[in-house]
Amino acid sequence: xxxxxxxxxxxxxxxxxxxxxxxxxxxxxxxxxxxxxxxxxxxxxxxxxxxxxxxxxxxxxxxxxxxxxxxxxxxxxxxxxxxxxxxxxxxxxxxxxxxx
Numbered sequence: 001x002x003x004x005x006x007x008x009x010x011x012x013x014x015x016x017x018x019x020x021x022x023x024x025x026x027x028x029x030x031x032x033x034x035x036x037x038x039x040x041x042x043x044x045x046x047x048x049x050x051x052x053x054x055x056x057x058x059x060x061x062x063x064x065x066x067x068x069x070x071x072x073x074x075x076x077x078x079x080x081x082x083x084x085x086x087x088x089x090x091x092x093x094x095x096x097x098x099x100x
Contacts, residue, residue, distance in 0.1 A: 013093065017089060020089060020092055024081075024084065024085045025043060025045035026043070026044065027043065027081070027084065028041050028042070028043055029041065029044070029084065031073050031074075031080060032073055032076075033068075033069040033070075033072035033073040033076065034057060034065075034072075034073075036054070037054040037056065037069060038051070038066070038069040038072075039052040039073060040052075040070065040073035042077040043081070044085055046081060046082075048074060048077075051074070053066070053070075
């Protein structure tokens with residue numbers, strides 16, 4: 001493969017990766033914990049945008065459980081966002097192990 005063709009392919013891959021990152025950053029991922037009592041939504045840019053709680057989850061006698069549910073929901077939403085990002089970028093990079 002000649003160098004010019006390789007450079008064109010690399011440039012296309014770079015453009016595709018940048019576009020995919022923009023699209024992923026705009027996506028939202030929602031996860032819940034405690035049987036749906038707590039719900040967290042994050043963007044593909046790893047920003048927490050909302051937390052919803054069922055009023056029944058707010059027990060003044062057990063604030064720790066509510067805190068744990070919030071952490072679990074946020075972490076699951078972030079995991080889903082990361083997996084989606086990795087899958088999308090892996091498809092663009094053609095399985096190459098390049099940092100992005």
